[in-house]
Amino acid sequence: MWCRPDLWIVWFVLLLLKCLMKPIIILKYLRRSKKLPKIDNKLLFQSATNLAFLIRTRKVKSEEVVKAYIARIQDVNPLLNAMVDHRFEAAVLDARYVDRLIESGVKTEQQLEAETPLLGVPFTVKGSIGVKGLSHSAGEVRFENRRAQQDAETVKLMRAAGAIPILVSNTPELCMYIETFNKIIGTTNNPYDLRRTPSGSSGGEVSSLDPRASVIGLGSDIAGSLRIPAAFTGIFSHKPTPGLVSHYGHNPTSPDMNWYRYFTIGPMARYCEDLSLMLSILSGKQGKSLKLDQKVDIKSLKFYYMEDDGGCIATNKVSQEVKAALRKVVAHLQNVHGIEAKKVNLKQFKYACDISLPLILNLNGVTSLHRNDAHPKPWGTVFIEMIKFIFCMSEYTLSPLLYAFLKRVSVWMPDRKIQRIREKADLLRKEFHEILGDDGVFLYPTFIETAPFHKETYFKLFNAHYTLIMNILEVPVTNCPVGLSKNGLPIGIQVVGAPNEDRLTLAVAKEIESAFGGWTEPPKPSPTSQKSLDLKKKEKKLHCIIGILF
Numbered sequence: 222m223w224c225r226p227d228l229w230i231v232w233f234v235l236l237l238l239k240c241l242m243k244p245i246i247i248l249k250y251l252r253r254s255k256k257l258p259k260i261d262n263k264l265l266f267q268s269a270t271n272l273a274f275l276i277r278t279r280k281v282k283s284e285e286v287v288k289a290y291i292a293r294i295q296d297v298n299p300l301l302n303a304m305v306d307h308r309f310e311a312a313v314l315d316a317r318y319v320d321r322l323i324e325s326g327v328k329t330e331q332q333l334e335a336e337t338p339l340l341g342v343p344f345t346v347k348g349s350i351g352v353k354g355l356s357h358s359a360g361e362v363r364f365e366n367r368r369a370q371q372d373a374e375t376v377k378l379m380r381a382a383g384a385i386p387i388l389v390s391n392t393p394e395l396c397m398y399i400e401t402f403n404k405i406i407g408t409t410n411n412p413y414d415l416r417r418t419p420s421g422s423s424g425g426e427v428s429s430l431d432p433r434a435s436v437i438g439l440g441s442d443i444a445g446s447l448r449i450p451a452a453f454t455g456i457f458s459h460k461p462t463p464g465l466v467s468h469y470g471h472n473p474t475s476p477d478m479n480w481y482r483y484f485t486i487g488p489m490a491r492y493c494e495d496l497s498l499m500l501s502i503l504s505g506k507q508g509k510s511l512k513l514d515q516k517v518d519i520k521s522l523k524f525y526y527m528e529d530d531g532g533c534i535a536t537n538k539v540s541q542e543v544k545a546a547l548r549k550v551v552a553h554l555q556n557v558h559g560i561e562a563k564k565v566n567l568k569q570f571k572y573a574c575d576i577s578l579p580l581i582l583n584l585n586g587v588t589s590l591h592r593n594d595a596h597p598k599p600w601g602t603v604f605i606e607m608i609k610f611i612f613c614m615s616e617y618t619l620s621p622l623l624y625a626f627l628k629r630v631s632v633w634m635p636d637r638k639i640q641r642i643r644e645k646a647d648l649l650r651k652e653f654h655e656i657l658g659d660d661g662v663f664l665y666p667t668f669i670e671t672a673p674f675h676k677e678t679y680f681k682l683f684n685a686h687y688t689l690i691m692n693i694l695e696v697p698v699t700n701c702p703v704g705l706s707k708n709g710l711p712i713g714i715q716v717v718g719a720p721n722e723d724r725l726t727l728a729v730a731k732e733i734e735s736a737f738g739g740w741t742e743p744p745k746p747s748p749t750s751q752k753s754l755d756l757k758k759k760e761k762k763l764h765c766i767i768g769i770l771f
Contacts, residue, residue: 231535231683238680250416250674257298257412257432259745260579262289265433268492269342269499272436273383274525276341277323277333283316283341287385287669290343294388294434301407303419303428305348306356307388310696315385316341333383338498340383345435347426348389349396350486351470352376359472359588360394360403373470375439375486375503382502384437391425393471396441398620399449399685400678401425408675412743413453413710417672420450423489427454430491432743439503441471443484444581445667445688448700451489452713453672455702455740457730458489459496462697462720465504465511472587480584483692491740492733496699500723511721517728524554524562526664531571535683540670546703546712553736560727562664565656573656573686576649577693579642582631589628590621603629619679650694657696657719662729664714665691667700671710691717699726701733705741 244264260266262350264286267275275281291309298304319341323333346352349359351369353376358364376386392405401409409424410431411417419428423440427450430438440447442460451458466486468474475484488499501508528547529539554560569576590606603625609615610622657663669684691698699716706712716733718726733739 235535235680235683239426242676242679245748246676247672252416253572254415254417255300256744257300260293260433260742262293264289265436266295267436269339269344269384269437269490269495272342273334276319277330279323280459283319283323283385284313286341287312287316287343287387288389290387290433290435293432294429296534297412297432300415301410301412301428301434302407303390303425303434304391304568305391305406305425308355309387312343312385312387319383319385324698337381337383339379340438342384342436343387344379344384344703345426345429345438346386346389347423347438347440348392349422349441349472350375350389350439351472352386352389354668355389357389358405359396360392360405361590361616362404362621365405366372368712369470371470373486374467376470378467378502378505379439379499387435388429388574390429390438392423393421393620394618395621395624396443396446397473397589397624398422398618398678399445399682400675401428401450403618404616410675411658411672413672414708416674417710418453418675420602420668420672420678422446423450423458426489427451427456427458430454430456430489431740433491437499439486439487440489441468441484441486442688443692444577445685445692447487447489448667448688448698448713448715449685451700452667452702452712454770455711456489456491456700457493457496457734457739458700459487459500459723459727459730460691460698461485461487461500461504462511462723463695465500465507465721465723467505468504475584475587476574477584477586479580480587482695483581483584490739493701493727493734493739496730497724497727502729511723513724513727515724517724519554519728519732520558520560521660522560522725522729523658523661524551524560524664525565525661526551526562527565527567529666530573531566531568533574533683533686534573535574536686537669537681537684539666542706543666543668543670543712543714547666547714548646549737550664550733552712553733557736567649567653569645569652570690572645573690573693574683576642576646577686577689579626579631579634580646580693581689582628583634583639587628588604590617590625594613638740646693653694653696653721657717657722659719659722660725661719662725663717667713667715671706671708671712688715691715696720697726699730701730701735702739702741703737709744713739 357369
């Protein structure tokens with residue numbers, strides 16, 4: 222086991238946090254989770270691809286679809302707290318225009334499909350991605366009233382394809398945490414269990430997609446923000462090959478030349494078939510080189526997998542349920558296609574934190590609270606804010622303060638050490654790309670477990686390196702749901718390919734969806750019995766006693 226002294230210190234601090242916080246969290250969430258309202262409208266069961274077909278063939282009107290999703294959002298958002306801002310009225314007007322265009326017969330169905338493949342289909346957008354006229358604060362209190370002056374490039378491309386934006390969804394402050402919370406909107410809840418986190422930073426987006434309050438959406442990723450939330454809520458997401466999709470119009474951003482290598486915007490969907498369509502739209506002219514329309518023969522691919530990182534002291538062990546889900550996929554490949562996936566041991570993976578974090582922290586000019594050009598001593602500002610945070614007086618949440626502190630510490634790291642880390646990353650990247658080639662796929666856990674309770678992520682933060690390392694390796698990754706745990710929570714795994722082999726990961730994701738059912742609807746509300754009413758009364762009394770603790 223990797224046992225460097227400083228990692229033992231990290232392990233001890235995390236253990237101390239767990240000992241302090243876990244009992245309070247258990248007490249806080251003794252009460253059973255409420256269930257979301259049931260779904261009555263059958264349109265909400267269709268993929269975006271199918272909805273576009275139904276709209277352009279005049280089997281259903283775009284206005285009807287848009288209004289159905291707006292109604293669903295209004296039903297579930299009071300429980301999920303996923304929405305930041307909306308354009309419901311404007312979206313309905315957009316839908317009516319689409320319906321008039323189709324009724325006019327100016328263009329044939331074939332022309333509509335070729336030019337506007339998502340014509341009339343509503344979509345949602347992560348709040349850090351600009352939608353003209355809607356909130357673009359990324360959870361920062363000081364910029365609460367900021368509005369996007371124009372659409373992000375990705376939103377422009379989606380609109381050009383006929384899709385209709387209806388809302389922007391919640392994020393942690395400056396997208397800097399794997400728990401979706403900020404001081405403007407508050408905490409976003411997981412549709413499968415409102416006591417649990419949908420993760421972050423695309424937590425609001427997945428909490429809209431999962432309960433059929435959205436059909437497709439846009440998220441972003443620099444450490445797993447597309448994939449961990451998707452894994453926690455049982456949907457599909459795709460981190461494209463870096464450089465394929467424009468990141469213009471995202472907040473936060475960075476002028477650093479390495480930013481585009483690690484950061485990307487990508488598609489999210491309940492149904493896997495929508496990912497390929499969205500990627501072809503988002504990648505623009507570059508998408509032609511991906512050959513997304515070319516059929517992939519699963520039997521022609523080579524499969525590799527790892528069940529864990531090999532044993533890093535700063536991380537928790539991968540749960541048996543997650544490992545079992547991965548093994549089910551491996552067994553399916555063997556039993557159905559006669560493919561024997563090779564279990565590999567990439568030893569450098571257990572140093573993922575050592576390799577990844579310094580490179581991310583070394584990015585210059587990232588939008589954050591310590592970049593205060595008007596202040597002569599920006600680091601002094603950070604120190605003052607940390608003191609204020611201790612006394613519950615800061616307008617900032619913990620995550621951007623922690624980032625600022627780590628950024629400050631990283632400045633002291635010698636250049637030669639950073640260079641050694643870059644060289645180690647380059648060697649691992651080269652080795653990984655050579656293993657995969659142009660016909661290889663790698664299976665790996667997205668996270669160590671299913672969605673934890675709110676605030677448990679504070680002592681599980683370093684487990685995000687299962688996704689973060691893939692950003693450093695600059696590879697395309699698709700998160701795939703593989704059934705539910707014994708507690709009824711989704712389990713996700715990563716399907717990884719070599720650069721520009723996005724079509725392989727998407728094809729494998731489609732195979733996994735076919736084999737294991739893909740997205741599964743969150744639990745439905747059940748009739749309330751007298752016994753459950755009595756239990757609720759007891760829980761309410763208990764919460765009155767412990768409410769002041771957390």
